Amino acid sequence: MLSTILSRLCQGCIVVFLLLTLTFILIRMMPGDPFTSDKALPPHIKEQNEKRFKLNESEIIQFKAYLTTLAQGDMGISITREQPVTKIIKSSFPASAILGFAGIIIAIGVGVPAGILSALRKNSFIDYGTMILAMLGISVPSFVLAPILASNIATNIPFLKVAGWGGPFDWFLPSLTLGLATAAYLARITRGGMLETLNQDFIRTAKAKGAPALRVIIKHALRGGIIPAIAYVGPAFAMLMTGSFIVETIFQVPGMGQHFVNATKELDFFLLQGVVIVLGILIVIGNLAADIALVAINPRLRESN
Amino acid sequence: MTFTRMHSSFTLLTIAILSSLFSSCDKQNHVDEATKDNILIIGNSGEPADLDPQVVTGVLESNIITALFEGLCGQHPSNDGEHLPGAAISWSPNDNFTVWTFKLQPNGKWSDGNPVTTQDFIYSYERILHPKFGAKYASMLYYIKGAEDFNKGTTKDFSNVGVRAIDSHTLEITMRAPIPFLPDLTKHYTWYPVPKHIIEKHGGMVAKNGEWTEAGNLVSNGAFTLSKWVLFDRIECIKNPLYWDSPTVQLEGIHFLPISNAYTEARMFFNNQLHATYTLAPELISYSKKKYPENTKLDTYLGSNFLRLNVTQPQLKSIHLRKALGHAVNSQAIIDNILQGGQEQATGLVPNMGEYQAAKEMFYDPELAKEHLAKSGINPSELKLTLLTTDREGSKVIAEALQDMWRKTLGITINIRQSEWKSYQKAMSDLDYDICTGGWIGDYPDPTTFLDMWKKGDGNNRTGWSSEEYERQLTKAELTEDPLQRIRTLEDAEKVLLGETPIIPIFWYTQCYLKHQSLKGWHPLILNNQPYKFISLEQIATVPEA
Amino acid sequence: MATKGSSLRHDAWMRLRKNSMATASLFFVLLIIIACFFVPIVGDWTAPNDADLSATENDTIQYNTHWFKPSNYQNLDNKFATPSREHFLGTDQVGRDLLARLLLGGQISILVGLVSTTIAGIIGITYGAISGYLGGRVDNLMMRIVDILYGLPFLVIVILIALLFSAYTREASEFIITSWGWDSELVLKFANLIPLFVAIGSIGWLTIARITRAQALSIKKLEYVEAARSLGLSHYSIMLRHIFPNMLGPIIVYATLTVPGFILAEATLSYLGLGVQSPNSSWGILLQEGANYMETQPRLLLIPSLIFSLTLLALNFLGDGLRDALDPKAAKD
Numbered sequence A: 001m002l003s004t005i006l007s008r009l010c011q012g013c014i015v016v017f018l019l020l021t022l023t024f025i026l027i028r029m030m031p032g033d034p035f036t037s038d039k040a041l042p043p044h045i046k047e048q049n050e051k052r053f054k055l056n057e058s059e060i061i062q063f064k065a066y067l068t069t070l071a072q073g074d075m076g077i078s079i080t081r082e083q084p085v086t087k088i089i090k091s092s093f094p095a096s097a098i099l100g101f102a103g104i105i106i107a108i109g110v111g112v113p114a115g116i117l118s119a120l121r122k123n124s125f126i127d128y129g130t131m132i133l134a135m136l137g138i139s140v141p142s143f144v145l146a147p148i149l150a151s152n153i154a155t156n157i158p159f160l161k162v163a164g165w166g167g168p169f170d171w172f173l174p175s176l177t178l179g180l181a182t183a184a185y186l187a188r189i190t191r192g193g194m195l196e197t198l199n200q201d202f203i204r205t206a207k208a209k210g211a212p213a214l215r216v217i218i219k220h221a222l223r224g225g226i227i228p229a230i231a232y233v234g235p236a237f238a239m240l241m242t243g244s245f246i247v248e249t250i251f252q253v254p255g256m257g258q259h260f261v262n263a264t265k266e267l268d269f270f271l272l273q274g275v276v277i278v279l280g281i282l283i284v285i286g287n288l289a290a291d292i293a294l295v296a297i298n299p300r301l302r303e304s305n
Numbered sequence B: 001m002t003f004t005r006m007h008s009s010f011t012l013l014t015i016a017i018l019s020s021l022f023s024s025c026d027k028q029n030h031v032d033e034a035t036k037d038n039i040l041i042i043g044n045s046g047e048p049a050d051l052d053p054q055v056v057t058g059v060l061e062s063n064i065i066t067a068l069f070e071g072l073c074g075q076h077p078s079n080d081g082e083h084l085p086g087a088a089i090s091w092s093p094n095d096n097f098t099v100w101t102f103k104l105q106p107n108g109k110w111s112d113g114n115p116v117t118t119q120d121f122i123y124s125y126e127r128i129l130h131p132k133f134g135a136k137y138a139s140m141l142y143y144i145k146g147a148e149d150f151n152k153g154t155t156k157d158f159s160n161v162g163v164r165a166i167d168s169h170t171l172e173i174t175m176r177a178p179i180p181f182l183p184d185l186t187k188h189y190t191w192y193p194v195p196k197h198i199i200e201k202h203g204g205m206v207a208k209n210g211e212w213t214e215a216g217n218l219v220s221n222g223a224f225t226l227s228k229w230v231l232f233d234r235i236e237c238i239k240n241p242l243y244w245d246s247p248t249v250q251l252e253g254i255h256f257l258p259i260s261n262a263y264t265e266a267r268m269f270f271n272n273q274l275h276a277t278y279t280l281a282p283e284l285i286s287y288s289k290k291k292y293p294e295n296t297k298l299d300t301y302l303g304s305n306f307l308r309l310n311v312t313q314p315q316l317k318s319i320h321l322r323k324a325l326g327h328a329v330n331s332q333a334i335i336d337n338i339l340q341g342g343q344e345q346a347t348g349l350v351p352n353m354g355e356y357q358a359a360k361e362m363f364y365d366p367e368l369a370k371e372h373l374a375k376s377g378i379n380p381s382e383l384k385l386t387l388l389t390t391d392r393e394g395s396k397v398i399a400e401a402l403q404d405m406w407r408k409t410l411g412i413t414i415n416i417r418q419s420e421w422k423s424y425q426k427a428m429s430d431l432d433y434d435i436c437t438g439g440w441i442g443d444y445p446d447p448t449t450f451l452d453m454w455k456k457g458d459g460n461n462r463t464g465w466s467s468e469e470y471e472r473q474l475t476k477a478e479l480t481e482d483p484l485q486r487i488r489t490l491e492d493a494e495k496v497l498l499g500e501t502p503i504i505p506i507f508w509y510t511q512c513y514l515k516h517q518s519l520k521g522w523h524p525l526i527l528n529n530q531p532y533k534f535i536s537l538e539q540i541a542t543v544p545e546a
Numbered sequence C: 001m002a003t004k005g006s007s008l009r010h011d012a013w014m015r016l017r018k019n020s021m022a023t024a025s026l027f028f029v030l031l032i033i034i035a036c037f038f039v040p041i042v043g044d045w046t047a048p049n050d051a052d053l054s055a056t057e058n059d060t061i062q063y064n065t066h067w068f069k070p071s072n073y074q075n076l077d078n079k080f081a082t083p084s085r086e087h088f089l090g091t092d093q094v095g096r097d098l099l100a101r102l103l104l105g106g107q108i109s110i111l112v113g114l115v116s117t118t119i120a121g122i123i124g125i126t127y128g129a130i131s132g133y134l135g136g137r138v139d140n141l142m143m144r145i146v147d148i149l150y151g152l153p154f155l156v157i158v159i160l161i162a163l164l165f166s167a168y169t170r171e172a173s174e175f176i177i178t179s180w181g182w183d184s185e186l187v188l189k190f191a192n193l194i195p196l197f198v199a200i201g202s203i204g205w206l207t208i209a210r211i212t213r214a215q216a217l218s219i220k221k222l223e224y225v226e227a228a229r230s231l232g233l234s235h236y237s238i239m240l241r242h243i244f245p246n247m248l249g250p251i252i253v254y255a256t257l258t259v260p261g262f263i264l265a266e267a268t269l270s271y272l273g274l275g276v277q278s279p280n281s282s283w284g285i286l287l288q289e290g291a292n293y294m295e296t297q298p299r300l301l302l303i304p305s306l307i308f309s310l311t312l313l314a315l316n317f318l319g320d321g322l323r324d325a326l327d328p329k330a331a332k333d
Helices: A002-029 A043-052 A059-071 A085-120 A125-139 A142-155 A170-199 A203-206 A213-225 A227-242 A245-251 A257-266 A269-297 A300-303 B003-024 B030-036 B058-067 B118-129 B145-151 B196-201 B262-270 B282-291 B319-327 B330-338 B368-374 B395-410 B421-429 B448-454 B468-479 B483-500 C002-018 C020-042 C055-056 C100-136 C138-149 C154-180 C185-219 C223-230 C237-272 C284-292 C298-326
Strands: B039-043 B073-075 B082-083 B088-093 B100-103 B163-167 B170-174 B224-232 B234-239 B253-257 B296-309 B385-389 B414-418 B433-439 B503-514
Touching: A002 A059, A002 A269, A002 B503, A002 C138, A043 B145, A085 A170, A085 A213, A085 A227, A085 A245, A085 A257, A085 A269, A125 A170, A125 C237, A142 A170, A142 B262, A142 C284, A170 A213, A170 A227, A170 B421, A170 C298, A203 A213, A213 A227, A213 A300, A213 B330, A227 A257, A227 A269, A245 B262, A245 C055, A257 A269, A257 B421, A257 C154, A269 C138, B030 B039, B039 B262, B039 B421, B058 B224, B058 B234, B058 C185, B082 B088, B088 B282, B118 B145, B118 B163, B118 B170, B163 B330, B163 C154, B170 B282, B196 C185, B196 C237, B224 B253, B262 B282, B282 B296, B282 B330, B282 B503, B319 B368, B319 B395, B319 B503, B330 B395, B330 B414, B330 B503, B368 B395, B385 B395, B385 B421, B395 B414, B395 B503, B448 B468, B448 B483, B468 B483, B483 B503, C002 C020, C002 C298, C020 C100, C100 C138, C100 C237, C100 C284, C100 C298, C138 C185, C154 C185, C237 C284, C237 C298, C284 C298
Parallel strands: B039 B253, B385 B414, B385 B433
Antiparallel strands: B073 B082, B088 B100, B100 B170, B163 B170, B224 B234, B234 B253, B296 B433, B296 B503
C-alpha cells in the first residue's frame, strides 16, 4: 500500500512538472505582452521592465531561471502587481479551501442522498423530482444563480450579506452556488452506480433470502454503488477550490479562482505558473485521496493492487 | 475513515456557524456601524497593483494613495482650480513659470515621526526617474529640466536634473519650458514623496519587491496611514496623528474594498455595506437613479471617448470618408439610450477645462455625412471596414449602435470584431484594425494630457496619423510664456487634429458612482481625487430602504 | 446476430418510450430545435426603417403586416418594450426583438453544442480506443497525458486556440468571400464560430477519451475479440470491426450528456467575454446581458434562463434516459 502511494506521488510530481512546462509555453504564445496596456509604455521603460523579469532572454533561459528559483521555494514576483506569487497564493488559499470544503460538503450532502433515493425508486415521481432538482444545479449557470441568490435570498435574511468574506455566514451562499453544480453530477453518478449494484446478483440473492431491505442497501449496495462517486469527488474537490472565478467575483471572495482568469487575461506569467502548480498538486492529492478511500471501502481492491 | 473525518469537520463547521450566530446578528447594517466608529467604507473596484506611488499607474491605486501620501500642493475639496497647502506651505514661480520654489511644511512629518524634508522629494524624483527603476509613469516628470535625458540614460548624473535643495525645507524645481500648471501636476501621485529612510531599509532605491509598502512597513506623510492590507479582501487605513494638519481630519479610518465586479459593488452599496463606490455599471444607472436618486451621482470627469481611425488603411486615407463616418454618429442617441450617465456629446477631443474652450468640429449631421461620402467618391457597397472593440465598459453595445447608425445613414455595412483586452490593445498598437473604440482619461487638468499623444511615434497615437503643422503648434504652445496665449495655441492645435479626423470624438465621460447620505464633504471634482481629510460622516435618521 | 441486434435496439426504444420524462424531454428538445432553425426562415427579417430612412426622424415607423417580424436589428427608440403583438417577448436594451434573439442565439448555442461534441467525440473516441485497446505502458502514458491536460488552465487554452484560429479563419473567410462570391455575412458568421468550436471541442474530448478507454478495456477481454486476434486479424480491423461498433451505444449516450455541458461552457465563456463574438449572439450572451439588467428588466434574464435551463434539463434527462435504455446491465430487470 505504502509503495503504491509513493509511486503515485512520484508520478504526480512528473504530472505537475509537465503541467507547469506546458503552461509556461502556452502563456508565452499568447498575443501581446504583460506590459501592453491602455496607456502605452515608452520603449526604454518597457525594455527595463522586461529585463527585470528576464523576459528579454530566450524561453529556455527563462525556464531554467524559473526552475532554479522555484527549487528554493520562490515562485517569483507577480508581473502585474508588486507582490511575491507565494504571498498571493498564501493569502488566497484559505478562502479557496473553505469554499472548496464547504462546497464539497454541500455537494455530497445533497448529491449522494438524491442519487440513492432516485436509484431506489427508479422511474417514480421521487426519482424524477430529485433528479430535476439535482439537475437544476447543472442547468442554471452559476453567473445567473449567484446574483439571484444574492439579491433575493441575502437581502431577506438578516445575517446573510450580498457579498463579502467575513464570518462563516458569508460562506453559505458562495459554497451553495458552487456545491449545487457538483451535487448534480454527484447525484447522477451515485444513481448510476447504485442502479448497477442493485442489479447485481448478490443483492438479488440477499433480497431473495429475505434480508431487511434497508440493511441490504446500507451494507451491500451502498458500498459498491458509491465507488464511482468517490472517484469523482477527489478531482472535483481540486476543481472546486480553483475553478470558482465566477462565484468569487460575484460574492467578493478573496480566493484563488480569480487568479486563473485574471493572470491569463493580464498575461501575468509567474502568477499563472504559481497557481497552476497549486492546482496540479491538488489534483494529484485529490486523486490519491480518492484511491485510498476506495481501497478503504472495498477491501477487495487491496489485493488487486 | 474518510467519512469519520468529514463527519468531525462537519461538526466543527456547525459549531463555528453557531458560535458566530450571536456575534454576527447585530452587525446587520454595516454602514451605520461604521459611521458610529467614524470609519469610511469605500468600494474601490479592484485590488491595487501596489501602494508605491512611483510604481502604480491606475486610478484605483490613486484612490488609496491620496489617503496615505500628500504631494506638494493639496486638493481643494470642491474647487478644482484652487490649490491648498499640502506638503508645501507655500510656493511661487518665477516670471515665466520656468523655475518654481516650494517651502515645505515646517512640522511636516512621516507617520513614524521623522521630518519630511527636501531630501525626501529629491530622493523620490531620482527614484521614479532612475533608468534602473523602470517606473511606468516616469514621463509624468519629464516637465522637469533634464528629467527625460536622465530617465533614458543619456545623462547618468542626477545633478543635471532640475531639482535642487536650497535648504532642508526649500525645494527648487527648474522646468524644461514654461509650465504654469505645475501645482496641478504635483497633486498627481507620481509627484508624491516617498520615505527615503524606509525604502533604504527595504532594498534601496531601485529595488522593487513590494516590501516597504506592506502594512507595518509603510510609512506615509498623508492624513492617513496603512494599518491592514489583506490581499484581494481589504485595505484599512487609520488616521495619522502626526499629520501636520491632523485637527482637520474628521475620519478615524478608511476601509477600501477591492470589489472588481461592478454589480456586486452596487449590490453591496444597496445592502448598506458601503458608504461610497467609485463606479456604477451603465446598466444600473437608470435603476439606481429611480430607486436611490439621492445616492446616484453623475459628475463630470476628465475623460474623452472616441473612435480611432487607421489612416494607413487605403480607403480611410480619404479625409472625406473619415468625416462622413464622424458626422453620421448620433452621439446623443448613444448617451440617452445606452450610457444614460449624463455624459456630454463630444464636439472635440478635449473637454472644457478652465480657460480651454472645447472645439466644436464634430457633430451629428446626416446630410453633411452623406455629402462627405459623395465627395470621397467611394461606393458604400465597396467599403469593407471592420470595427474593432473589446468587452469592457459596454463598448460592445456602443459598437453595435454605431454599426446600425452607419448602415442607416450612409448605407455602409461594417463588421464588428470583438477581441479580449490584450489582443485588442495589440491590434491597436500594430495598426491591425480599421476603426476602433477607445478612450482617454486625463492625468492632470491641462489640455496637453489629451493632445501630446497624437505626436508622431507616440505609443498612444495608434492611428498612423501625424502632422507637422500639429506638432509645430504644440511646440509653439510649450514655448509660450503667457498662460492664456498658450491655451489659445493649444486650441488651434486641436483644430488641426480634428480637421483631419484621425479620431471621431463621441462623448466626454462622467464619473458615475454611489454615495451614502451620511457622507459629508464629498463634492464633484473633475478627477474625482477626493481629499479625504475634508470628508466626514454624519449619523442620519433615515436609511435608504429598498 | 442481425435480428438480435435490431431487437436490442427495439427493446431500447421501448424502454425509452416507457420513461415518460425522457420522452417528454425528447419532444421538448425537438421543439426547441425546430423553433430555432425553422421558425426564423418563415419570419420577416428586413430591418425596420431600412426602406425609409427619414422614418426614424419623423418617428413614424412603418411596420409591415407580416405575422412574425423578429427583427434582430436595433431600434434605440423602442428599447425595453414590453411584450406586445409586434414583439411577442418584448425588446432588449437596444430595441432588438427578444424572441428573435432567443431563436438566433439558440441556433448558435445548439450548433456549438453539437459541433463541439462531434469534434470532442472524434478525438476522444480515437484516443480512448487506441489507449484502451493497446493497454499496458502505452495506455498508462496516454492516460497520464490526459491527466496533465485536465490540469491545464482551461481559459489559457481557449483564448489561445480562439486567437490562433481566428487569424486563419479570417483569412480563409476573406478568400471565400472574394473568390467564391459567397454571402459575406453568412461566411463571417461561421468563421466567427470556428475558434469556439475547436476550443471547446479540443478540451472536451478528455472525458470522452476516458470513458471510451474504459469501454475498450472491457470489450477487448471478451471472447470474440480474443478469437479475432487469434485468427490473426490486424489491430486496425479488430478495432474497426469489433471494438468500435460495440462501444457505440454507451458513447452516444455520453455524447448526449456532453452537449448540455458544452452549451454551458459556451455560456460561461461568453460571460467572461471570450465566447461567441458580436455580431453573433448565443444564449450565453443573452444570459450574460440579462444578468446585467436583473434589477431593472428581470424579463431579459428570466425568459432566456428559462429556455436555456429547460433545454439543458431536457438534454440531460434525454441522455440519462438513453443510458438507462441502452445500458445492457441496467436492462436486466
